[in-house]
Amino acid sequence: MSKKQIVILGGGTGGTMTANRLRRRYGADEAEIHVVDRDDRHLYQPGLLFVPFGLATVDEIVRPRRRQLHDGIVFHETEIAQVELDHDKVVLMGGDVLPYDVLIVASGARLQPEDTEGLTGPGWNERVFTFYSPESADALREALDRFEGGRLVVNLVDMPIKCPVAPLEFAFLADWHLRERGVRGRTELVYSTPLDSAFTKATCAEHLSFLLEDKEIELVTEFSAGEVDGAGGTLTSFDGRTLDFDLLVTVPLHGGAGFLERTPGFADALGFVPTDKATLQTTVKPNVFALGDATDLPTSKAGSVTHFEAEILSENVARYFAGRELEHGYDGHANCFIETGFHRALLIDFNYDVEPLPGHFPSPLGLPLLKESRLNHLGKLAFQWVYWHALLPGREIPGIGPAMPTRGKKGLPVPV
Numbered sequence: 001m002s003k004k005q006i007v008i009l010g011g012g013t014g015g016t017m018t019a020n021r022l023r024r025r026y027g028a029d030e031a032e033i034h035v036v037d038r039d040d041r042h043l044y045q046p047g048l049l050f051v052p053f054g055l056a057t058v059d060e061i062v063r064p065r066r067r068q069l070h071d072g073i074v075f076h077e078t079e080i081a082q083v084e085l086d087h088d089k090v091v092l093m094g095g096d097v098l099p100y101d102v103l104i105v106a107s108g109a110r111l112q113p114e115d116t117e118g119l120t121g122p123g124w125n126e127r128v129f130t131f132y133s134p135e136s137a138d139a140l141r142e143a144l145d146r147f148e149g150g151r152l153v154v155n156l157v158d159m160p161i162k163c164p165v166a167p168l169e170f171a172f173l174a175d176w177h178l179r180e181r182g183v184r185g186r187t188e189l190v191y192s193t194p195l196d197s198a199f200t201k202a203t204c205a206e207h208l209s210f211l212l213e214d215k216e217i218e219l220v221t222e223f224s225a226g227e228v229d230g231a232g233g234t235l236t237s238f239d240g241r242t243l244d245f246d247l248l249v250t251v252p253l254h255g256g257a258g259f260l261e262r263t264p265g266f267a268d269a270l271g272f273v274p275t276d277k278a279t280l281q282t283t284v285k286p287n288v289f290a291l292g293d294a295t296d297l298p299t300s301k302a303g304s305v306t307h308f309e310a311e312i313l314s315e316n317v318a319r320y321f322a323g324r325e326l327e328h329g330y331d332g333h334a335n336c337f338i339e340t341g342f343h344r345a346l347l348i349d350f351n352y353d354v355e356p357l358p359g360h361f362p363s364p365l366g367l368p369l370l371k372e373s374r375l376n377h378l379g380k381l382a383f384q385w386v387y388w389h390a391l392l393p394g395r396e397i398p399g400i401g402p403a404m405p406t407r408g409k410k411g412l413p414v415p416v
C-alpha cells in the first residue's frame, strides 16, 4: 500500500499541532507529512500583548518552527504560491510541487494595515502602532517608555480579528502601566470600536462594562475607522467623526492568506476558507480540511479554538482515510484569559450556542469565570509553558477538550 500524502499549509499554532497529532497517529511507513511555512520563526502570539509594556521580549516568544515538529515531519521553508485543487497539488514559490491525498489549510489570518487609508503613512511606528506584529510591538514599547501624557487611542478597525479581546486587554494594561509610571493623570485613554459595545459577547458587556468606568477609559462605539492622519494625529471614521490622538494603537484589518485568493472558489470575500463548523472539512473539496484563523467559522479566531479544532480535525482526517463517517465533534468551544492589569485577569469560556457564563472552569473547583482574579492572571502567564510543551506537541490535557464543559457553569442545566 502506498503511503498517505498529507500536506499542511502553515506551520503556526494549528499546522504544528495537527502535524504532530497525525505523526502520533501514523507511523513513518504509513504517511508522509509535509508542513510548509515561509519562515522558521514560530511566534507565541499571545505574548505580543506583553511586549509593549516591557513584560516580554520578542526573542522570548519566538522559537524555531522545525524544532516544534516531531521527527519524520518534512518542513518546507518557503512561500506557498498556489493550490491546484483540481489536481490535488500545492505549488511552492520556486516551482516545487507537493501532491497530496489530504490537504490541511492552517495558514492563519494576514494583517492588512495598508488597506486603511494613511495607516502605514507618515507616523507609522512613530506615533501609530499595532502590537499585533513583533516589529511594531517592539517600537511601541519604546514609544510608551517616552510617553509623558496626552491622548492615547486604542482602536480596532473592523472584525474579524485574532483574539477579539486583545485590544481591550491592551487598554487595561496601558491604564495600569501609565499609573505605575505616574503619567496616567496626564493621559486621556480612549477605546474605540466598530461594535456597539466594548465586548463582542452580550453577557460580557453586561458583567464587565464596569471595568472601563473604574479604569476611566472613555468608550467610543460604532466607530468604523476609515482614515488615519499620522502626522496630524487624527483618526476619522467612515461617517465623518474624528478622534484626535498623540499615540494611536490600532488593530488593523485582517484577511486570509494571499495564495487562497489565487484559486477561484477557495475562499470567501475576506479570504477565509468555507469550512463545516462541526467536522472541519471544507466545503471546497472533501479531501481539504481547515482550522484556526484561516476558516470562516463563527467563533473567535483564537489559539484555544485552534487547539480544540486540531483534535477533531486529526480524528476526521483519519476517518476520511478509513472511509468512515466524520465526527461532528466541534461545538465552537473557545476560552480566553483577559488581562485586566494589576496582576489580575478574567477567564471566559463559551461555544457557538452558549455565551460566556459565570461559574468555574473546567469544573466547579476550577478557575473563576467572568471574575477578576490573581489565579487567572497566573493561568495566563503559565499558558506559554503549556503552549510549547503540551499543546504544540499534541498532548492531551485532562479535562480540557473540544466540547465546552457545562459542569461548573451557572445558568446551565447540570448534566445527569
Ligand SMILES: Cc1cc2nc3c(=O)[nH]c(=O)nc-3n(C[C@H](O)[C@H](O)[C@H](O)COP(=O)(O)OP(=O)(O)OC[C@H]3O[C@@H](n4cnc5c(N)ncnc54)[C@H](O)[C@@H]3O)c2cc1C
Residues within 6 Å of the ligand: 009, 010, 011, 012, 013, 014, 015, 036, 037, 038, 039, 044, 045, 046, 047, 048, 049, 078, 079, 080, 081, 106, 107, 108, 109, 131, 132, 162, 163, 166, 257, 258, 259, 291, 292, 293, 294, 301, 302, 303, 304, 305, 306, 335, 336, 337
Ligand atoms: C496580539 C495577539 C494576542 C493573542 N492572544 C491570544 C490569547 O490570549 N488566547 C488565544 O487563544 N489566542 C490568542 N491569539 C490568537 C492566536 O495566536 C491565533 O488564533 C492562533 O495562533 C491561530 O493559529 P493558526 O494556526 O490558525 O495561525 P498562525 O499560528 O498565525 O499560523 C499561520 C501560519 O501560516 C503561514 N503562512 C501564511 N501564508 C503563507 C504563505 N503564503 N506561505 C507560507 N506560509 C504562510 C504563516 O507564516 C503562519 O506561520 C492572539 C493573537 C495575537 C496577534
